Amino acid sequence: MQRSDAVFVESQAITRPRLGIIGGGQLAKMTAAAAAQLGCQVAVLERQEDFPARGLATHAVIGDWDNPRDLLRLAPLADVLTVENEFVDPAALAVLGQNHHPLWPSAATLARVQDKLRQKTLFAEAGLPVPRFADAPERDAVRQFGFPAVLKKRRHSYDGKGNATVRAPEELEAAWSKLDGDRHPLYVEAFCPFERELAIIVTRGQDGAVVCYPVVETINRDHICHVVKAPAEVSAATAARVTELAVRAVTALEGVGSFGLEFFCLADGSVLLNEIAPRVHNTGHYTIEACVCSQFENHVRAVLGWPLGAAALRAPAAVMINLLGHGDGPGAPRGLAQALRVPGAHIHIYGKTRSARGRKMGHVTALGATLEEALATARAAADCIRFGGIP
Amino acid sequence: MQRSDAVFVESQAITRPRLGIIGGGQLAKMTAAAAAQLGCQVAVLERQEDFPARGLATHAVIGDWDNPRDLLRLAPLADVLTVENEFVDPAALAVLGQNHHPLWPSAATLARVQDKLRQKTLFAEAGLPVPRFADAPERDAVRQFGFPAVLKKRRHSYDGKGNATVRAPEELEAAWSKLDGDRHPLYVEAFCPFERELAIIVTRGQDGAVVCYPVVETINRDHICHVVKAPAEVSAATAARVTELAVRAVTALEGVGSFGLEFFCLADGSVLLNEIAPRVHNTGHYTIEACVCSQFENHVRAVLGWPLGAAALRAPAAVMINLLGHGDGPGAPRGLAQALRVPGAHIHIYGKTRSARGRKMGHVTALGATLEEALATARAAADCIRFGGIP
Numbered sequence: 001m002q003r004s005d006a007v008f009v010e011s012q013a014i015t016r017p018r019l020g021i022i023g024g025g026q027l028a029k030m031t032a033a034a035a036a037q038l039g040c041q042v043a044v045l046e047r048q049e050d051f052p053a054r055g056l057a058t059h060a061v062i063g064d065w066d067n068p069r070d071l072l073r074l075a076p077l078a079d080v081l082t083v084e085n086e087f088v089d090p091a092a093l094a095v096l097g098q099n100h101h102p103l104w105p106s107a108a109t110l111a112r113v114q115d116k117l118r119q120k121t122l123f124a125e126a127g128l129p130v131p132r133f134a135d136a137p138e139r140d141a142v143r144q145f146g147f148p149a150v151l152k153k154r155r156h157s158y159d160g161k162g163n164a165t166v167r168a169p170e171e172l173e174a175a176w177s178k179l180d181g182d183r184h185p186l187y188v189e190a191f192c193p194f195e196r197e198l199a200i201i202v203t204r205g206q207d208g209a210v211v212c213y214p215v216v217e218t219i220n221r222d223h224i225c226h227v228v229k230a231p232a233e234v235s236a237a238t239a240a241r242v243t244e245l246a247v248r249a250v251t252a253l254e255g256v257g258s259f260g261l262e263f264f265c266l267a268d269g270s271v272l273l274n275e276i277a278p279r280v281h282n283t284g285h286y287t288i289e290a291c292v293c294s295q296f297e298n299h300v301r302a303v304l305g306w307p308l309g310a311a312a313l314r315a316p317a318a319v320m321i322n323l324l325g326h327g328d329g330p331g332a333p334r335g336l337a338q339a340l341r342v343p344g345a346h347i348h349i350y351g352k353t354r355s356a357r358g359r360k361m362g363h364v365t366a367l368g369a370t371l372e373e374a375l376a377t378a379r380a381a382a383d384c385i386r387f388g389g390i391p
Numbered sequence: 392m393q394r395s396d397a398v399f400v401e402s403q404a405i406t407r408p409r410l411g412i413i414g415g416g417q418l419a420k421m422t423a424a425a426a427a428q429l430g431c432q433v434a435v436l437e438r439q440e441d442f443p444a445r446g447l448a449t450h451a452v453i454g455d456w457d458n459p460r461d462l463l464r465l466a467p468l469a470d471v472l473t474v475e476n477e478f479v480d481p482a483a484l485a486v487l488g489q490n491h492h493p494l495w496p497s498a499a500t501l502a503r504v505q506d507k508l509r510q511k512t513l514f515a516e517a518g519l520p521v522p523r524f525a526d527a528p529e530r531d532a533v534r535q536f537g538f539p540a541v542l543k544k545r546r547h548s549y550d551g552k553g554n555a556t557v558r559a560p561e562e563l564e565a566a567w568s569k570l571d572g573d574r575h576p577l578y579v580e581a582f583c584p585f586e587r588e589l590a591i592i593v594t595r596g597q598d599g600a601v602v603c604y605p606v607v608e609t610i611n612r613d614h615i616c617h618v619v620k621a622p623a624e625v626s627a628a629t630a631a632r633v634t635e636l637a638v639r640a641v642t643a644l645e646g647v648g649s650f651g652l653e654f655f656c657l658a659d660g661s662v663l664l665n666e667i668a669p670r671v672h673n674t675g676h677y678t679i680e681a682c683v684c685s686q687f688e689n690h691v692r693a694v695l696g697w698p699l700g701a702a703a704l705r706a707p708a709a710v711m712i713n714l715l716g717h718g719d720g721p722g723a724p725r726g727l728a729q730a731l732r733v734p735g736a737h738i739h740i741y742g743k744t745r746s747a748r749g750r751k752m753g754h755v756t757a758l759g760a761t762l763e764e765a766l767a768t769a770r771a772a773a774d775c776i777r778f779g780g781i782p
Binding site for chain 1: 405406407408420423424427428429430431432433445446447448449683692696697698700701705706720721722723724725727728731732734735738739740741742753758
């Protein structure tokens with residue numbers, strides 16, 4: 001009797017793990033690839049039939065991630081659910097908890113991050129250095145806050161969308177209109193004269209164990225991540241400070257999974273936490289080739305309750321360059337064969353159906369003995385590739 | 392008019408590449424992962440619904456790869472077709488050529504390899520050193536050949552299946568019966584007292600360009616690849632000799648794609664070509680983490696007509712250990728979480744539905760400053776994992 005019970009328990013325990021991802025873009029695609037390597041099945045919820053993670057999903061559920069009924073179509077296909085973006089409606093996500101479907105990061109963590117005013121408040125209360133900020137329910141609150149300032153949407157902003165710089169009072173009305181402040185809750189932040197932007201990926205397990213990737217420098221163009229240099233050329237003290245703040249931030253959120261954190265580095269060497277994404281992040285794509293265990297594999301490990309892998313760099317330097325759409329056109333690039341001629345360039349094409357100006361269509365990572373060498377390799381390949389627009 | 396023609400040609404040229412793979416096991420899975428990274432769609436033909444490459448295929452065609460009609464169901468889903476194993480019936484494959492569906496390696500290359508007697512003959516005629524061999528249409532041919540000898544099936548043998556050592560005349564009848572020589576064409580080879588076995592992956596492009604991976608040592612257990620050490624601890628002269636012979640062999644076959652070649656290394660340092668697989672190969676799995684461009688990505692590049700990537704090692708040493716089934720049981724392992732605790736172990740679980748004794752269920756790769764270090768890491772992880780059998 002005891003023996004057959006033991007066998008029963010054993011056979012229950014060794015089924016293939018099933019990961020469900022809410023969202024099916026390139027972040028889901030790279031997460032699914034890591035999950036597949038570890039023998040997981042992957043189910044993905046996405047709005048339309050053709051999406052980047054489609055080819056790597058064992059099951060695709062076509063639906064709306066803000067619709068509780070669609071979330072409940074995905075959930076039974078997975079042992080654990082995770083999100084590809086931070087914009088899923090917390091009210092919709094609540095249905096998962098009510099039906100005992102595990103979700104990591106938790107709905108509580110996501111709610112703390114989604115509202116950027118709430119995020120800033122939580123970080124400030126945790127003693128983390130953030131730019132001065134205030135709620136801006138109406139125009140007067142901005143005037144009282146002072147200028148220059150950055151007016152921001154509290155929700156659904158990314159890649160500079162949802163932000164407007166207000167240098168002086170006479171620019172307020174235009175900014176308010178641009179962000180449609182009468183309909184969307186806004187908040188205001190002090191304009192931060194940063195010297196450069198730093199970022200870091202932190203993965204936190206369900207047991208609270210934390211793995212920190214190297215601190216990197218991000219160079220944005222038109223508010224979109226353009227180049228990531230790993231490691232950032234900063235002092236050991238600055239790198240340690242960023243790492244310490246990042247761990248405190250993810251811990252304050254009770255986060256589980258990989259998180260991307262962006263920092264402002266000021267002229268005096270001090271750093272301010274800018275924002276956090278409760279998910280794998282563009283600034284961590286380099287980890288696929290450059291680190292022992294990528295941000296994607298560690299995210300899978302974290303949400304499935306497995307031990308985390310090592311985040312150490314496998315080369316002295318790595319550079320990632322985003323491949324952004326030049327304009328409308330097909331989702332497949334011109335110039336791929338030429339780019340593949342560049343030795344040491346690791347090329348990722350996301351497989352989106354269409355290109356649009358500024359849309360993230362792929363990326364290139366290169367390793368090197370120095371950042372200059374890695375940058376030259378990555379740029380040589382990236383310069384060959386073009387998505388959409390007039391050739 | 393000219394302008395719109397040009398635009399038409401352009402838009403035709405930049406569709407997403409579509410790769411079709413005949414066979415859906417772990418080799419197809421890892422090939423599909425490499426293809427997905429480059430933005431390809433992947434269609435797979437496999438016999439049953441659930442197979443390792445299932446989750447990474449954009450399209451799955453369930454059918455028999457020896458059935459021309461099933462091959463013609465796969466072919467329209469792909470721009471280029473390739474094979475996961477060398478056993479597809481050449482008569483069936485002929486239908487692809489008749490219908491102008493590109494196949495790499497070509498049906499001609501596959502036919503030269505599939506019949507091992509023909510393979511040996513071709514290599515001998517090309518001046519490549521191979522063990523002495525002869526056709527063995529009946530028992531007498533073996534007696535005339537002499538002993539000790541190895542009796543082998545001309546077709547459909549792998550991992551030691553289809554081989555029988557015959558040390559003396561009185562062992563011939565048992566070997567003949569074991570291989571069912573009255574029904575399957577056999578040939579005979581001189582027993583080769585090799586000191587160790589070496590292997591190499593060579594990728595050859597459609598333009599004849601060739602990329603050679605490092606020479607590795609393979610340690611077999613029960614005739615199945617068990618451990619691969621990269622690079623092999625051999626003299627530079629031996630490594631150069633193996634590399635030169637491998638290039639000559641793949642060129643003699645007019646091969647396109649990644650090929651795995653196995654060599655016997657004798658006590659006097661000389662090498663003999665043992666056999667070639669016209670596909671990505673178990674002895675090249677280490678290239679995923681250990682080389683700049685893996686055997687899988689280079690196979691995809693070759694069959695799609697793209698430039699090949701660099702095959703250089705990214706670490707001083709790498710070791711791969713196969714995870715073989717201990718017995719019947721589920722396809723998911725016990726001990727995965729413990730194995731994931733080993734820093735630097737890259738764990739691959741193929742996601743087969745069932746384990747069986749000796750079945751390839753996954754593998755572990757580790758890099759290191761030395762082979763000893765890499766072996767210790769890989770073994771520490773592999774020893775945690777168990778597929779099937781009584782715990």
